[in-house]
Amino acid sequence: MNIYDTKGRxxxxxxxxxxxACIIALCPLSAAVPxxxxxxxxxxxxxxxxxIRESIxxxxxxxAYEFLRLSxxxxxxxxxxxxxxxxxxxxxLGDRSTDKYRDGDLQYGYLSYRAPKGNLxxxxxxxxxxxxxxxxxxxxxxxxxxxxxxFGAALFAxxxxxxxxxxxxxxxxxxxxxTHNMPRYYTIGVSALKSDQxxxxxxxxxxxxxxxxxxxxxxxxxxxxxxxxxxGWMEHDYKLTxxxxxxxxxxxTYSDINxxxxxxxxxxxxxxxxxxxxxxxxxxxxxxxxxxxxxxxxTPIKSVTVAGDYKNYTYEIAGDANYYGGKxxxxxxASFVAGFAMHRMDGTTxxxxxxxxxxxxxxxxxxxxxxxxxxDVNYDRRINGVRNSYTVIGAASYExxxxxxxxxxxxxxxxxxxxxxxxxLVKLTYAFDIRRSAEGEGK
Amino acid sequence: MKKILVILTVPLILSVLYAxxxxxxxxxxxxxxxxxxxxxxxxxxDTWAAFNHRAVGFFEKHRFxxxxxxxxxxxxxxxxxxxxxxxxxxxxxxxxxxxSPERNLPHRGDYLSQHKIDGRVDPTACxxxxxxxxxxxxxxxxx
Numbered sequence: 001m002n003i004y005d006t007k008g009r010x011x012x013x014x015x016x017x018x019x020x021a022c023i024i025a026l027c028p029l030s031a032a033v034p035x036x037x038x039x040x041x042x043x044x045x046x047x048x049x050x051x052i053r054e055s056i057x058x059x060x061x062x063x064a065y066e067f068l069r070l071s072x073x074x075x076x077x078x079x080x081x082x083x084x085x086x087x088x089x090x091x092x093l094g095d096r097s098t099d100k101y102r103d104g105d106l107q108y109g110y111l112s113y114r115a116p117k118g119n120l121x122x123x124x125x126x127x128x129x130x131x132x133x134x135x136x137x138x139x140x141x142x143x144x145x146x147x148x149x150x151f152g153a154a155l156f157a158x159x160x161x162x163x164x165x166x167x168x169x170x171x172x173x174x175x176x177x178x179t180h181n182m183p184r185y186y187t188i189g190v191s192a193l194k195s196d197q198x199x200x201x202x203x204x205x206x207x208x209x210x211x212x213x214x215x216x217x218x219x220x221x222x223x224x225x226x227x228x229x230x231x232g233w234m235e236h237d238y239k240l241t242x243x244x245x246x247x248x249x250x251x252x253t254y255s256d257i258n259x260x261x262x263x264x265x266x267x268x269x270x271x272x273x274x275x276x277x278x279x280x281x282x283x284x285x286x287x288x289x290x291x292x293x294x295x296x297x298x299t300p301i302k303s304v305t306v307a308g309d310y311k312n313y314t315y316e317i318a319g320d321a322n323y324y325g326g327k328x329x330x331x332x333x334a335s336f337v338a339g340f341a342m343h344r345m346d347g348t349t350x351x352x353x354x355x356x357x358x359x360x361x362x363x364x365x366x367x368x369x370x371x372x373x374x375x376d377v378n379y380d381r382r383i384n385g386v387r388n389s390y391t392v393i394g395a396a397s398y399e400x401x402x403x404x405x406x407x408x409x410x411x412x413x414x415x416x417x418x419x420x421x422x423x424x425l426v427k428l429t430y431a432f433d434i435r436r437s438a439e440g441e442g443k
Numbered sequence: 444m445k446k447i448l449v450i451l452t453v454p455l456i457l458s459v460l461y462a463x464x465x466x467x468x469x470x471x472x473x474x475x476x477x478x479x480x481x482x483x484x485x486x487x488x489d490t491w492a493a494f495n496h497r498a499v500g501f502f503e504k505h506r507f508x509x510x511x512x513x514x515x516x517x518x519x520x521x522x523x524x525x526x527x528x529x530x531x532x533x534x535x536x537x538x539x540x541x542x543s544p545e546r547n548l549p550h551r552g553d554y555l556s557q558h559k560i561d562g563r564v565d566p567t568a569c570x571x572x573x574x575x576x577x578x579x580x581x582x583x584x585x586x
Contacts, residue, residue, distance in 0.1 A: 045523070049534065065534065069523040073471070080471055086523045090533060107530040108522055114471065118464035119514060128525055130510040137530060137576060148463035162575055177510075183490065187511055211511050219493040221507035235567070239504050241493070246484075251500040257567050266574040270585035271566065282585075283566065291565070297499040307499045313564060321564060329545070331497065334478050337545045351560055358551070360544035373544045375552030383556065391552040395542040409541040415553035425538065 044070040045431040050093075053423035062094040079115040084108060108137075119152075120145040129156045131177040132191020133207035133225045137161040138173060152179045160195065162267055170195030170202040170265075187211040203265055204228035217243045232261035247299040253311070254292055260285035288316040293323075305329050319348030325356075337362045353380035367399040371409075389415035397427075405429045473518040480545055481519070491515070502547035506571075531577045 049065040066089050073082040089104035110125025123142040129135070131144075131154045140158015147153065157174035175193030188210050195203040207225040212218070222238030237255040244250065263271045263283050274281035293311030300306075310324040325343030330336070338361040345354050355378045362371040376390040383389075390413065397407030406428050413421040475486075484492040494508060494515070495501060509516055509525075528536050528549065537548040549572075550558070562569055573581055 084522045086526050105531045107526040116468050118461055118466055119468045128529055145461050146464045146466045147460040213490055221504050241500055262567055268574055268578040268581050270581050271570050271574055295499050362544050369542055371542045371544055389553050389556055393541050397542050407542055413553045416556045
């Protein structure tokens with residue numbers, strides 16, 4: 001949620017003001033929903049993080065963060081009424097020379113009603129909506145329900161949450177999705193969204209999406225999105241999984257993206273399209289990329305998986321690139337995990353020719369968790385004089401009580417941007433979950 | 444007058460359609476607590492088996508499943524699980540959860556150097572999270 005002054009500059013609204021705006025907005029819905037006679041569950045988690053690192057402009061910074069999530073749910077036969085809140089705040093304990101030494105954001109804050117029938121959901125407030133062409137954070141309303149004969153629908157409307165715009169992200173956004181499904185076989189959906197700005201068309205997207213699982217062994221998902229303003233397909237993206245055996249999985253992926261249509265009206269400058277009115281743009285609108293790939297994963301025993309994967313990128317302008325490799329993981333639930341991965345990128349330009357490696361291991365010993373992670377990229381051509389870029393991470397955490405955990409990690413990097421980069425993080429996490437019956441007695 | 448009719452008719456039609464629905468809503472909380480990367484196939488041989496979190500292609504497909512079965516995700520995941528990556532958070536998820544190396548968290552390792560390469564390979568992958576929001580770090584250099 002932002003406001004703009006008369007010169008079009010963004011003026012951030014304080015976190016508390018945003019929170020209170022959401023709470024006030026939620027009051028009418030809370031009155032409209034039947035009073036809940038059942039028990040109430042309160043849960044939350046506070047994560048306090050202290051970091052030590054170097055900024056991009058080589059200054060030592062000591063930011064302290066507080067991440068907080070809270071939820072309250074009242075559940076009975078008439079459905080459930082919940083309130084969800086998530087946000088964070090940060091203050092730099094060292095450098096307070098600029099007004100950016102502290103910041104924060106309301107990530108979500110909404111009231112939600114869920115009915116016991118028809119998967120009816122009504123949300124009001126700041127939320128994340130994922131319905132077909134829409135993957136949006138918005139301050140507004142969301143409604144979805146199943147209907148008869150396998151049909152279902154979702155509607156949403158509100159103000160888009162645009163956090164740091166180079167341009168505004170549209171004043172108002174609305175849209176919806178209609179689906180039909182046969183639970184054993186498929187779900188197919190059609191969706192649309194529309195957004196205006198200063199009375200002009202800002203975004204208009206339509207799409208079709210599928211989820212097919214006609215046989216136990218086959219699972220396919222995908223989506224095609226069309227931009228009505230540019231009159232072109234933004235994206236086709238489809239993924240198919242075939243499991244001929246319980247321990248063998250074969251995957252195929254296909255995607256086709258047109259930059260002119262996909263990057264239309266992005267608010268981040270780095271995705272601005274080159275045009276006569278914007279010659280300093282960074283994305284060539286004539287570029288297109290088609291990606292075709294596949295992978296095979298085999299699980300010889302329950303705890304071990306080995307996989308090989310391949311992906312080919314074909315660009316209209318930039319040429320081709322192939323990405324291929326393999327990985328292996330060893331996994332014992334809540335006890336031990338280890339993995340190794342090795343991939344090669346072979347492109348037609350020097351910067352797209354490199355090999356990458358990763359090894360990680362994590363072990364739980366009673367209340368203590370220990371993790372080591374090594375990530376290495378070996379470039380064919382030196383970047384800033386560096387051919388081998390790597391990061392080593394060591395992390396440990398200790399469960400003081402079932403609700404309270406303390407952890408720390410330290411990482412060291414050598415890369416084209418930093419000769420020697422050392423960063424540290426300490427975090428304290430407190431989680432709670434309280435259930436109260438209708439009579440107010442704790443359970 | 445036409446607008447008023449539409450405003451009155453649409454909720455009426457939606458209410459009738461909802462009254463005709465016969466499905467029972469998905470439970471709010473998964474009956475059994477699930478820890479770590481779950482293999483849903485262990486208990487669900489049906490459609491839910493596709494949600495096996497250890498499957499090689501699950502991370503790439505999770506955005507499709509999230510739109511199809513958001514309430515199913517919510518039986519195990521708090522809303523904050525999505526916002527850790529899909530909302531402005533300032534700390535890279537791979538830094539915040541360095542103690543969970545098995546998760547497919549974005550931007551592992553030295554991402555300052557690697558993002559220039561990934562951004563050329565597939566800028567749409569960046570734009571999904573950073574195109575219209577969560578882009579303060581981008582704006583630091585890309586003004």
